[in-house]
């Protein structure tokens with residue numbers, strides 16, 4: 618497998634008629650993690666969506682080697698399906714013996730329609746979906762929002778394991794996220 622990498626060079630982002638940031642440059646290799654910090658509205662979510670390839674930069678370039686998986690407020694799970702079947706759509710989640718389903722405390726919820734899940738349960742399900750996606754580059758937008766203390770620790774541990782096995786994690790968060798050797802990108806420094 619090719620070594621994963623994600624890099625931005627002189628990136629600028631425009632939403633509507635407003636330029637949010639410009640001149641963002643960084644490079645992250647396999648095994649590394651970076652937290653994107655910044656006040657509300659500085660463009661953290663917009664940056665992750667750019668890096669995921671969902672929107673196009675106003676200026677600058679993105680280099681991406683490896684598949685990206687985006688975790689945000691949308692669970693990317695069919696709301697009408699029971700959770701077990703919705704997760705099964707993501708190929709490597711096997712509802713019978715998935716370590717992630719156990720670790721994230723989802724076993725008792727597999728028969729519950731996704732639309733009935735609470736905010737924290739939905740976030741845990743989205744994390745299980747991300748694991749089932751087998752993406753090497755994780756883009757985590759406020760991954761701890763809505764999680765209780767135990768679930769937050771599980772998500773931090775899963776992310777640390779992902780990096781330890783050669784993956785990349787980019788984390789946009791207001792909350793501290795415990796991960797060894799994480800670098801920091803302060804988005805307000807690039808505000809226009």
Ligand SMILES: Nc1ncnc2c1ncn2[C@@H]1O[C@H](COP(=O)(O)OP(=O)(O)OP(=O)(O)O)[C@@H](O)[C@H]1O
Nearest residue numbers: 632633634637655656657658659660661662663664
């Ligand atoms: N589709 C859109 N069209 C126009 N403006 C948008 C659009 N999406 C987001 N914005 C604006 O872009 C700015 C940045 O939004 P973004 O969600 O990227 O910020 P953020 O740093 O993640 O904020 P928060 O910390 O509140 O989550 C906001 O002012 C927002 O209103």
